[in-house]
């Protein structure tokens with residue numbers, strides 16, 4: 001079973017790679033595809049409220065009307081190849097997620113417990129959530145499909161890193177982890193972190209697209225040419241983060257302390273893992289604040305979200321490798 | 334995006350007067366402090382300030398590591414100490430950041446609470462003149478009935494959908510319905526921020542009024558302890574706790590059960606204790622890892638366990654003494670190290686004088702399961718093949734000097750000075766369970782057996798409940814806040830004066846509608862359509 005899990009994970013990584021290549025293919029077809037065209041359609045800066053209109057108290061938010069990506073009815077005669085490759089990419093991506101899920105499930109069966117007992121399994125689960133959420137987003141809103149290249153790239157890198165530096169053979173749980181709070185605490189953190197992780201993709205692409213829109217034409221900004229419109233990206237970023245934040249809050253700042261109280265006698269002890277969860281939480285709270293403050297630019301707010309991503313990586317990889325703490329499941333290898 | 338409601342600007346300040354300068358400065362600083370930007374900056378400072386605590390060892394987390402750090406970096410450590418690097422979360426600079434943040438928070442949320450209460454009591458505002466300029470609007474449509482009736486009916490319908498509504502008559506005889514929804518967003522936001530305050534207060538009081546202490550408790554009826562400071566190995570009382578405040582209870586470890594997987598990984602631990610509270614009857618309670626023993630004013634947590642060999646020493650005069658000495662585990666297989674010291678032996682019964690050169694000390698390892706290959710590390714954490722490896726020392730143990738020594742190792746000074754000498758050779762002597770070791774001077778050491786011990790942490794945090802309640806309320810507020818949407822819709826009912834038709838005389842009403850989402854809310858267009866559709870159909 002453990003062997004099967006490893007094989008499924010290898011297959012999943014391979015499938016992510018193929019999906020990535022397909023996404024890249026569609027990307028290369030650029031604006032010939034429908035998505036590509038939608039992406040570069042300039043956002044209509046609609047004049048929402050005319051002068052003299054007596055809108056009470058406050059102004060209408062400039063993006064109150066979502067920049068709906070209009071599905072143009074006619075695709076040019078002759079199959080739109082970019083479109084086709086894009087659809088294949090999503091298909092392969094779905095397959096990759098299923099393989100990933102299979103890898104997790106077989107791992108859990110092999111160990112006869114939830115597959116969250118050590119750092120390797122933890123990263124596997126978090127990336128699975130990230131990946132599943134990404135598929136959910138892309139199925140619900142095909143307009144953001146161009147992000148797939150970057151989403152699958154991020155997943156491949158993280159899975160590769162997990163396999164290389166954190167691989168751990170299947171083993172049982174230490175009794176300290178044997179508690180239903182273990183399931184509640186870890187599962188909510190994994191879901192929250194997974195969504196935060198994938199949220200960094202639209203965040204980064206928003207910054208790139210925004211730079212492109214401002215006329216920057218140097219390397220990273222050229223990537224912005226075919227991704228969805230900046231407003232779409234920014235809103236997607238916010239919604240993912242706003243969804244993940246309460247989950248993470250619950251997992252890290254409520255369930256975690258409850259369990260720590262029962263197991264170690266104190267609900268909060270500034271163990272390195274706790275410190276970094278706190279830091280991530282404060283940074284993401286900063287992001288939500290910044291975004292709610294009209295005088296703070298959206299780009300600044302989004303940089304804060306990316307900073308949050310860095311702190312999450314620190315929590316996933318760094319804390320486990322550099323520091324020694326009470327979180328025994330954090331031990332690498 | 335969220336549009337933060339602008340509070341009306343303060344009325345123009347009176348002409349500046351000298352005496353007002355200080356006041357103005359104070360007021361400006363306060364405004365600065367309570368602005369969202371300052372809150373952002375402080376949040377960042379807090380995040381950055383937390384980092385050193387994960388890099389440098391923290392005394393509150395692991396004091397031993399701090400000592401190690403001192404040894405490894407003798408130059409750097411004193412400096413770090415001065416900067417609070419080993420006690421980051423209790424340092425003045427860390428405290429100053431969160432106190433500023435929370436001052437800012439109070440200054441921010443109290444006025445917002447007042448505003449919000451005011452907003453809750455105010456009727457939804459009058460409709461804008463031109464509904465068709467709102468982001469959502471509907472072409473005017475006819476409905477039967479007088480404008481006043483139609484307006485009332487629309488309002489009734491909206492109220493049923495839990496909108497707050499207000500019907501007004503305009504000067505030109507038309508009627509407007511103003512409706513508003515989503516105040517829960519701001520309520521949730523305020524709840525969240527106030528809950529943060531509650532958490533901080535709870536944490537602070539917990540620190541002042543809480544206490545904790547540790548104790549290694551050997552199993553068996555002879556060795557219990559009571560909840561007084563002198564009976565603990567170490568303890569920390571909050572600044573507002575007196576030793577006499579500790580609740581009155583006594584504990585005895587009657588049984589300790591550990592089971593292990595074949596790999597040696599622990600499976601279960603179960604401690605059985607006898608508790609007497611306030612001099613009441615003794616009751617038997619069981620607890621384990623993740624499931625502490627909860628007494629009224631204190632909780633007892635099981636942190637670890639180990640074995641305490643029972644050693645019987647018979648001296649030159651045939652007098653024997655028995656000691657139960659806990660050996661501390663040094664690896665996951667319970668290889669343990671410890672020392673047994675017998676200062677009051679070899680006392681000549683005739684003179685009754687103690688000869689300090691004849692005190693005995695034994696130092697070494699205990700292996701619950703000695704491997705067959707003779708290595709000196711345990712192969713399994715349970716006692717399948719117990720074995721002691723000991724070295725004997727004779728001489729002055731150095732226990733009388735007054736400096737409290739460790740009970741887990743011999744006095745290094747005495748060993749170095751030669752006052753305490755190895756009398757059993759370089760190879761430790763192996764002792765099986767029940768075995769007896771005859772030393773060079775004819776005295777004997779018998780390995781009688783072992784007793785389990787448990788390391789316990791006893792703690793009391795009076796505000797734990799408050800902190801938890803704050804955190805849960807905060808989460809609820811957060812979800813309301815992040816999930817809520819403020820939005821408004823208006824209807825204007827006019828007499829239908831469309832003269833091209835024949836309905837002019839029959840009356841009837843022309844109903845126009847507009848809607849304004851006040852926060853980022855992609856679902857608003859659909860909701861608006863549903864509201865308008867309901868108004869078109871009317872409620873029977």
Ligand code: HEM
Pocket residue numbers: 282284285288289292335336337366367368369370372376434435437438439441442521522525526529810811814815
């Ligand atoms: C103690 C640290 C603080 C934390 C962890 C924190 C956290 C948060 C979070 C997570 C949000 C977004 C969720 C929501 O919309 O309710 C938020 C919103 C908000 N916070 Fe804070 N906050 C803190 C301090 C402050 C301070 C000092 C102020 C005032 C200067 C403030 C003012 C606001 C406002 C006005 C919003 C609402 C934004 C909106 O309309 O959506 N917060 N806060």
